[in-house]
Amino acid sequence: MQQKGSGMVALPRLAWRNLWRHRRRTLLLVLVVAYATITTILFWGVQDGFTQSVQLGNARFLSAPALITTPQYFEDPDPEQGLPSLDFLPQVQAQPGVNAAAPRLEFPALIRSAYTADAARARGVDPVLEARVSNLPAAIATGRMLEKPGEVVLGHQLAERLDVRLGERVVLDTSALAGPQALGLQVVGLVKSGIAPVDRGTVLVHLQDARVLTGLQTATGVALDVARGQETRIAEALQPVLPQNIRAYDLTQLLGGLSSAIGTKQSSVFLIGMIFSLFAALAVTSTVLVSVLERTREFGMMGALGMTPPRLAAMVTLETVLATSIGWGVGLGVGYALNHWMATQNVLGPIFASYGAAWEILGTGGEIYTAQSPLYALYAALTIVLAALFSILIPARRVLLLNPAEAMRTD
Amino acid sequence: MNGRFLLMLGLLCLGLGSAATDPQAVLRAIVDNQRGGSVRATLTLSVTRPDRQTQFVLEVVSDGNERAITWVKAPPREAGQAFLRVGDNLQLYNPTLKRVLRLPPSGRSDSFLGSDLSYSDLAGRDLEQDFTASVGAETEGSITLELTPRPQAPTPYGKLVLQASKPGFVPREVLYYDQRGQAVRKITFAQFAQVGGRSFPTQTTVEDLLRPGHRTSVVYSNYRFGLAIPESCFTVRALEAGC
Numbered sequence: 001m002q003q004k005g006s007g008m009v010a011l012p013r014l015a016w017r018n019l020w021r022h023r024r025r026t027l028l029l030v031l032v033v034a035y036a037t038i039t040t041i042l043f044w045g046v047q048d049g050f051t052q053s054v055q056l057g058n059a060r061f062l063s064a065p066a067l068i069t070t071p072q073y074f075e076d077p078d079p080e081q082g083l084p085s086l087d088f089l090p091q092v093q094a095q096p097g098v099n100a101a102a103p104r105l106e107f108p109a110l111i112r113s114a115y116t117a118d119a120a121r122a123r124g125v126d127p128v129l130e131a132r133v134s135n136l137p138a139a140i141a142t143g144r145m146l147e148k149p150g151e152v153v154l155g156h157q158l159a160e161r162l163d164v165r166l167g168e169r170v171v172l173d174t175s176a177l178a179g180p181q182a183l184g185l186q187v188v189g190l191v192k193s194g195i196a197p198v199d200r201g202t203v204l205v206h207l208q209d210a211r212v213l214t215g216l217q218t219a220t221g222v223a224l225d226v227a228r229g230q231e232t233r234i235a236e237a238l239q240p241v242l243p244q245n246i247r248a249y250d251l252t253q254l255l256g257g258l259s260s261a262i263g264t265k266q267s268s269v270f271l272i273g274m275i276f277s278l279f280a281a282l283a284v285t286s287t288v289l290v291s292v293l294e295r296t297r298e299f300g301m302m303g304a305l306g307m308t309p310p311r312l313a314a315m316v317t318l319e320t321v322l323a324t325s326i327g328w329g330v331g332l333g334v335g336y337a338l339n340h341w342m343a344t345q346n347v348l349g350p351i352f353a354s355y356g357a358a359w360e361i362l363g364t365g366g367e368i369y370t371a372q373s374p375l376y377a378l379y380a381a382l383t384i385v386l387a388a389l390f391s392i393l394i395p396a397r398r399v400l401l402l403n404p405a406e407a408m409r410t411d
Numbered sequence: 412m413n414g415r416f417l418l419m420l421g422l423l424c425l426g427l428g429s430a431a432t433d434p435q436a437v438l439r440a441i442v443d444n445q446r447g448g449s450v451r452a453t454l455t456l457s458v459t460r461p462d463r464q465t466q467f468v469l470e471v472v473s474d475g476n477e478r479a480i481t482w483v484k485a486p487p488r489e490a491g492q493a494f495l496r497v498g499d500n501l502q503l504y505n506p507t508l509k510r511v512l513r514l515p516p517s518g519r520s521d522s523f524l525g526s527d528l529s530y531s532d533l534a535g536r537d538l539e540q541d542f543t544a545s546v547g548a549e550t551e552g553s554i555t556l557e558l559t560p561r562p563q564a565p566t567p568y569g570k571l572v573l574q575a576s577k578p579g580f581v582p583r584e585v586l587y588y589d590q591r592g593q594a595v596r597k598i599t600f601a602q603f604a605q606v607g608g609r610s611f612p613t614q615t616t617v618e619d620l621l622r623p624g625h626r627t628s629v630v631y632s633n634y635r636f637g638l639a640i641p642e643s644c645f646t647v648r649a650l651e652a653g654c
Binding site: 014112113114115117149150164167168169170171172173175179180181182183184185191 | 421501502512513560562563564565566567568587588589591595615621
C-alpha cells in the first residue's frame with residue numbers, strides 16, 4: 001500500500017524529470033500545443049469578432065446598437081404607435097454606458113421624381129445627433145449630411161432609380177396622424193455604403209420635416225450609441241428608468257432575420273472549430289508517438305528494471321499531459337495577448353478592406369475587431385483533452401504492449 | 412399742385428400696369444377658366460399607347476375647386492369604380508370588393524385609370540398652391556407664365572411653362588419641365604365652352620414627352636355648369652350610391 005502510494009508520487013516526478021531530460025522533444029511538444037492554443041483562441045476571437053462587426057455594422061446602418069421604442073411600434077412600425085413623449089431622454093442620456101441618444105421618426109413614404117416613384121421607409125433625424133449613433137452620415141459619398149429642414153439624403157441606388165441628382169427635388173408623400181401630407185425636398189447627399197438595403201432604401205430627412213409629414217410631435221424611437229459588446233446589458237439596465245410601455249431593444253432583437261442567420265452560421269462554425277481542435281490534437285499525438293518510437297530502448301530498460309507496462313503507459317500519458325499543459329499555458333498567454341491587441345486596435349479592418357467590395361457588402365465598415373471571451377481557453381483545453389486521450393489510445397497503448405527484452409534490442 | 416397731380420397720375424399708371432400683368436392673378440384667372448366652376452358632365456377618356464387604345468366613359472361632379480367625384484361608366488370591366496377627392500384626401504370605391512379604399516396622397520399625382528392624366532389634372536388648384544408665377548412673355552394676344560415650385564411644394568418638376576390667350580386668360584398649353592430643363596409632359600387645351608364669362612376647355616390632351624406614342628385625351632360632353640351641387644355628392648356614400 002505504502003509502495004503503491006510512493007509510486008503515485010514518484011510517477012509524476014519521473015514524468016516531470018523526463019520532460020527536462022528530453023528538452024528538445026519537450027520544447028517541440030510545448031511549441032506544437034502552444035501554436036494550437038494560439039490558433040484556437042485567434043480562430044474564435046476573429047470568428048466571433050467578425051460576426052459582431054457584421055451585426056454592429058448593420059445595426060449602425062439599418063437600425064442602431066440599441067433602440068428605445070414602444071412594443072407596439074416594434075411589432076407594427078407605424079408612426080401612430082410612436083413614443084407618447086420624449087421626457088425620459090435626459091435620464092437615458094445620463095445612464096452609464098450610453099454614449100449618445102438620438103430621436104428618430106421613421107415612416108413609410110412614397111418618393112417621387114419627375115420620372116418615376118418608389119416606395120421607401122423614410123427616417124426623420126436630428127442631423128447632429130444621428131452622426132453619433134449611425135454610420136449613415138459617414139457613408140455619404142457625394143454631397144453632405146442634412147443641415148436644415150427641406151433637405152433629403154438618399155441611397156445612391158435609389159437616386160439612380162428615381163433618376164435624381166444632387167441639388168434636384170423629390171417629393172415625399174405619406175399618410176399618418178396628420179392625414180395625407182406631401183413635401184418637396186432637395187437632395188443634398190447620396191449614401192454609398194456597399195450594403196444593398198442601405199443603398200437601395202435610404203431616405204434621411206430632417207426630424208422637423210418628418211414631424212410635419214406624419215403629425216407625430218415626438219419620435220418613433222430613440223437610437224442609442226453604446227459600448228461595443230455591451231448592447232444587451234445596457235438595454236436591460238435601461239429598462240428601470242424607462243416609463244411603462246416603453247422598452248429598450250438590443251441589436252440582436254433589432255436585426256431579427258440577420259441575427260438568426262448569424263446564429264445558424266455560428267453552429268456550423270462551432271463544428272469547424274471542433275474539427276480544428278481534433279486536427280490540433282492529432283498533431284500533438286503524432287509528436288508524442290514519434291517521441292515514444294524514439295524512446296523504445298529506454299522504455300525497454302525501464303521495463304527490465306521492474307517498471308510494469310501499465311505504469312510505463314501512465315508515465316507516457318502523464319508526460320503528454322504535463323507538456324501539453326505547459327504548451328496550453330504558454331499558448332493562452334500569447335494567444336490572449338494577441339487577441340486583446342486585435343480587439344483594441346483595428347488590425348483586421350485594413351486586411352479585410354484589401355479584399356475589396358466583397359466584404360463591404362456585409363456592412364462591417366472599415367473596422368473589424370476580434371472578440372474576447374474566457375470560453376476560448378476552454379475551447380483550447382479541448383485540444384489538450386483530446387491530445388491526452390489520443391496519447392492513451394495510441395502511444396501509451398504501444399508502450400503497454402512493449403516487450404522489454406525486444407525493446408532493449410531496438411536501435 | 413401740377414407736380415403733385417402728375418406724380419399721382421404716374422403712380423396710378425404704374426399700379427394699373429402692375430395689376431394687368433400680376434402673374435399670380437393671371438394664374439388664378441387661368442385656373443378659374445380651366446376648372447370652369449361647379450360642373451356636372453360626361454367625360455370620354457381616351458388612352459393611347461403604341462400598341463393599343465382604351466376608352467373610358469366617366470361621369471363627373473365637381474364644385475370647381477377642391478372637391479370632385481368621378482364614376483366610371485364604361486367599359487363594363489371598369490364600370491362601377493368611383494373616385495372621390497376632397498382636398499388632399501382621395502378615396503376609391505371598388506365594386507368587386509364593395510369597399511371604399513383610401514388612396515395614398517401620391518394618388519393625386521399618380522396615373523388616373525392607367526392614363527397620362529393625374530387626378531390633379533382633373534380637379535383641384537395645385538398650380539396655384541404649389542407654384543410661384545412670373546411672366547415669361549406677353550403679347551397683345553397671349554401671355555406665357557413661368558411657374559417655379561414654391562419651397563417644399565410637393566412637385567418633382569423643375570418648372571412649368573403655361574401659355575394662355577388674351578383677353579380672358581384662356582389656357583392653351585402647359586409644358587412640364589424636369590429639373591434639368593428638359594420638357595417631359597405637355598397638356599394642351601382646346602374646344603372652349605363659354606360658361607358664365609369663363610372659357611372652359613372641353614378637350615384636354617396630355618402627352619408624355621419621354622415616351623413617344625403615350626397620349627391621353629379627355630373630352631367633356633353633356634356638361635352643365637354653375638349648378639348648385641349638394642354636399643351629399645362629396646361623401647363616401649355617394650361613391651357607391653351616386654348623387
